[in-house]
Amino acid sequence: MTNFEKFLDKNSVFKNISVLSPHYIPKILPYREKQIEEIMSYIAPTLKNQKSRNILIYGKTGTGKTCSVKKIMEEFEKIQSNARMHYLNCRVYNSKYRVLQKVMKDYWPELEKAGFGLPFIYEKLLETLKQQRYLIVVLDEIDMVKDLDDLIYTLTRANDESGTGGLSIMGISNKLSFKENLDPRSKSSLNEVEIVFQPYTTEQLQKILEQRVEEGFQHNAVKQSAVNLAAALTAQENGDARYALKLLMRAGEIADEKKKNFVDDSDVEEARKRVETDIIAETINTLPEMHKITLHAIAKLSLNGSKYARLDGMAEGFLMSGEVYEEYERCCRQLRKKPRSLRWYKEYLNDLEMLGLVITTPSSKGIRGQTTLIKLGHEPEIVYKITNTSFFC
DNA sequence: CCTCCACAGGAAGCGCAGGAGT
DNA sequence: ACTCCTGCGCTTCCTGTGGAGG
Numbered sequence: 483m484t485n486f487e488k489f490l491d492k493n494s495v496f497k498n499i500s501v502l503s504p505h506y507i508p509k510i511l512p513y514r515e516k517q518i519e520e521i522m523s524y525i526a527p528t529l530k531n532q533k534s535r536n537i538l539i540y541g542k543t544g545t546g547k548t549c550s551v552k553k554i555m556e557e558f559e560k561i562q563s564n565a566r567m568h569y570l571n572c573r574v575y576n577s578k579y580r581v582l583q584k585v586m587k588d589y590w591p592e593l594e595k596a597g598f599g600l601p602f603i604y605e606k607l608l609e610t611l612k613q614q615r616y617l618i619v620v621l622d623e624i625d626m627v628k629d630l631d632d633l634i635y636t637l638t639r640a641n642d643e644s645g646t647g648g649l650s651i652m653g654i655s656n657k658l659s660f661k662e663n664l665d666p667r668s669k670s671s672l673n674e675v676e677i678v679f680q681p682y683t684t685e686q687l688q689k690i691l692e693q694r695v696e697e698g699f700q701h702n703a704v705k706q707s708a709v710n711l712a713a714a715l716t717a718q719e720n721g722d723a724r725y726a727l728k729l730l731m732r733a734g735e736i737a738d739e740k741k742k743n744f745v746d747d748s749d750v751e752e753a754r755k756r757v758e759t760d761i762i763a764e765t766i767n768t769l770p771e772m773h774k775i776t777l778h779a780i781a782k783l784s785l786n787g788s789k790y791a792r793l794d795g796m797a798e799g800f801l802m803s804g805e806v807y808e809e810y811e812r813c814c815r816q817l818r819k820k821p822r823s824l825r826w827y828k829e830y831l832n833d834l835e836m837l838g839l840v841i842t843t844p845s846s847k848g849i850r851g852q853t854t855l856i857k858l859g860h861e862p863e864i865v866y867k868i869t870n871t872s873f874f875c
Numbered sequence: 876c877c878t879c880c881a882c883a884g885g886a887a888g889c890g891c892a893g894g895a896g897t
Numbered sequence: 898a899c900t901c902c903t904g905c906g907c908t909t910c911c912t913g914t915g916g917a918g919g
Contacts, residue, residue, distance in 0.1 A: 851881035
């Protein structure tokens with residue numbers, strides 16, 4: 483069923499499917515009242531013309547960080563003041579220059595055109611601050627900024643130099659580790675306040691899902707047991723609320739496809755498989771070409787079985803590094819690409835293992851010499867299909 | 876016990892692109 | 898606009914290692 487038909491179908495279990503989207507901001511954010519309250523208390527001074535402290539927000543994906551901040555921004559904008567919040571995703575604005583330009587563009591329309599030097603934009607920043615303005619720059623996925631040290635230094639310096647007004651940073655990150663390779667000075671100034679978002683528990687996920695079901699699905703279209711299952715499966719995985727919502731959405735789509743007017747456990751089970759393949763496909767498709775070919779070679783051999791399967795030391799389903807490299811070379815030639823050296827192929831393997839796409843283990847007794855045994859992290863048929871199609875699109 | 880196998884993974888260095896400095 | 902520098906992806910070379918085989 484195509485997307486349009488889904489929305490036009492009168493017998494859909496959905497009432498408003500966008501409620502299940504990860505970008506949807508619900509009226510109430512359950513289990514985040516405390517954090518929202520805390521953040522608001524820290525930034526409230528800017529509404530009274532005082533500089534607020536820098537805040538760093540931590541939490542794994544799908545713990546409601548971005549959603550909470552957006553909620554706060556909605557509230558913040560309702561109040562008339564000299565203060566303003568700027569939300570930037572650092573995946574897009576990933577350098578000092580881009581961040582500064584983006585923020586200053588909101589005050590100085592002439593910056594719309596590209597090509598101004600950093601010093602010019604810095605001057606504009608000082609001017610903005612001298613007009614007694616208070617800015618809170620929200621840097622989502624702050625770890626993506628390449629020259630973060632530099633950016634923080636520039637911003638704190640602007641604060642000192644202007645004397646009036648104030649600029650504070652609200653950083654959001656899902657990695658605790660990114661601070662490690664930061665200059666101690668920028669670390670301490672960024673870290674004035676730290677707020678942690680813990681992953682949701684099964685019960686919390688249940689309540690969140692119930693709330694969205696109420697808004698997004700037809701009345702009684704989702705069985706309680708299906709909600710519970712989706713929550714349990716998610717908590718088992720990682721507690722990522724986005725995963726739970728995706729599960730429910732896919733389950734709804736499956737129910738629609740089957741022309742049922744309710745969603746039950748079996749639909750959620752089936753949705754889980756689809757979401758899993760979705761996730762695998764996404765990681766594979768963003769892989770660089772050579773990684774893909776390597777993975778493809780492994781999938782192909784996994785389907786055909788290892789030449790060395792009869793050796794004592796070979797556990798079921800594993801391949802030897804050498805034969806995989808040969809297959810990789812064959813695949814490259816087929817695609818008219820130059821195969822990379824063995825040394826580099828090993829690096830590809832390491833990367834693939836990091837992503838959980840392959841499982842490797844050192845060889846032991848039964849095999850001559852020392853080699854690596856390789857196995858796919860997922861079902862070979864699925865991986866083969868995904869890699870295969872990605873080469874011909 | 877020695878040698879060979881089948882690799883692992885470190886070090887050096889190369890060509891290139893893009894960014895910084897002037 | 899120019900050069901200079903740096904980081905990245907990669908090759909080549911090299912030493913190390915655990916078990917098989919004679």
